[in-house]
Amino acid sequence: MINMSATDKIKLSNTIVTVGKFDGLHKGHEKLLSELTKKANGRRKVVLTFAAEPKDVLNNQTVKTIVTDEEKRLLCEKQGIDVYCSMPMTKEFLALEPDEFINEFLKKKLGATAIVCGPDFSFGNKGAGNVDYLKKNTEKYGYELYVIEKEKYHDKDISSTGIRSSIIEGRIEETNEMLDHPYSVIGKVEEGKKIGRTINFPTANILPAATKLLPPNGVYATRTNINGKSYRSITNVGINPTISENNPTKVETYVANFHGNLYGEVIEVSFYEFMRGERKFDDIEQLKKQITMDINDRIKMKI
Ligand SMILES: Cc1cc2nc3c(=O)[nH]c(=O)nc-3n(C[C@H](O)[C@H](O)[C@H](O)COP(=O)(O)O)c2cc1C
Numbered sequence: 001m002i003n004m005s006a007t008d009k010i011k012l013s014n015t016i017v018t019v020g021k022f023d024g025l026h027k028g029h030e031k032l033l034s035e036l037t038k039k040a041n042g043r044r045k046v047v048l049t050f051a052a053e054p055k056d057v058l059n060n061q062t063v064k065t066i067v068t069d070e071e072k073r074l075l076c077e078k079q080g081i082d083v084y085c086s087m088p089m090t091k092e093f094l095a096l097e098p099d100e101f102i103n104e105f106l107k108k109k110l111g112a113t114a115i116v117c118g119p120d121f122s123f124g125n126k127g128a129g130n131v132d133y134l135k136k137n138t139e140k141y142g143y144e145l146y147v148i149e150k151e152k153y154h155d156k157d158i159s160s161t162g163i164r165s166s167i168i169e170g171r172i173e174e175t176n177e178m179l180d181h182p183y184s185v186i187g188k189v190e191e192g193k194k195i196g197r198t199i200n201f202p203t204a205n206i207l208p209a210a211t212k213l214l215p216p217n218g219v220y221a222t223r224t225n226i227n228g229k230s231y232r233s234i235t236n237v238g239i240n241p242t243i244s245e246n247n248p249t250k251v252e253t254y255v256a257n258f259h260g261n262l263y264g265e266v267i268e269v270s271f272y273e274f275m276r277g278e279r280k281f282d283d284i285e286q287l288k289k290q291i292t293m294d295i296n297d298r299i300k301m302k303i
């Protein structure tokens with residue numbers, strides 16, 4: 001997959017393009033990407049995506065996202081996308097008129113001869129560009145247009161906004177169904193306080209990106225992918241209140257049946273089920289007892 005920025009001086013030709021935020025790369029987005037493959041007919045498949053949520057840029061604030069930019073890129077690669085083009089989100093870009101956006105970006109830069117989108121796709125200044133606009137102008141600009149129906153979950157359109165609420169409320173199974181893949185955290189294993197190993201539970205610690213949306217603090221049944229191999233695991237998301245105060249939020253995973261050094265390795269922790277909330281115990285002995293019970297419960301689970 002080619003990785004580029006919309007500000008690069010590259011000119012592509014004969015491509016099929018889809019545009020959006022694609023936060024989470026959910027089941028609806030996956031349907032869109034598989035349509036890209038179906039209609040490609042030899043064209044290169046391009047995803048043009050924003051590096052941040054447009055509404056955050058306008059409000060001058062950051063909203064946490066289901067996937068980081070890096071995770072989104074990896075998911076697009078898995079879906080067989082040929083070119084990943086990220087759009088640095090600026091007020092100038094958001095103010096582009098629909099005509100300029102199509103001419104300057106979709107046609108001149110990306111060489112689009114086909115566009116795939118959902119029925120509510122909008123772009124350009126205050127969302128002035130929409131599916132009607134794209135339909136009316138197919139001949140003027142010279143592209144084929146494919147509009148796909150929205151993918152639903154229990155009769156409601158799947159959307160990144162809905163999935164973000166589901167994560168915030170800790171509904172992991174529902175989140176995973178709407179995503180069509182497990183919610184996960186990908187990151188480099190950092191050194192912790194090394195207390196875990198002294199209580200016989202060595203943990204792989206990830207310090208998630210500040211923009212990564214995490215489920216509520218607590219213990220989750222997870223699976224961890226290490227160098228292409230998937231292991232049963234259990235993960236604490238939180239601040240370790242038993243150990244000390246003011247700790248940063250960490251994603252801490254005990255990987256069953258793994259004995260090795262993970263420092264510096266990039267691992268993927270996939271979440272399946274909430275087990276219990278994070279608690280402050282009176283002492284480390286109590287915490288140790290609870291973690292032993294958690295691991296026993298985890299091992300009995302089918303996942
Ligand atoms: C399954 C599991 C459950 C945990 N639950 C809690 C908890 O409820 N409260 C808490 O303070 N820490 C909890 N922890 C975090 C431990 O405090 C942490 O693993 C230990 O301090 C080791 O940290 P270190 O890797 O920085 O050495 C949990 C860890 C695991 C693996």
Ligand SMILES: Nc1ncnc2c1ncn2[C@@H]1O[C@H](COP(=O)(O)OP(=O)(O)OP(=O)(O)O)[C@@H](O)[C@H]1O
Nearest residue numbers: 020021022028117118120121150151158159160161
């Ligand atoms: N459920 C869905 N089924 C099919 N296509 C979808 C679905 N949701 C979004 N799309 C399409 O995917 C493209 C990118 O959508 P985008 O990520 O910007 O919106 P979204 O998933 O609805 O998120 P948000 O909740 O932030 O609006 C658009 O063409 C959009 O119409």
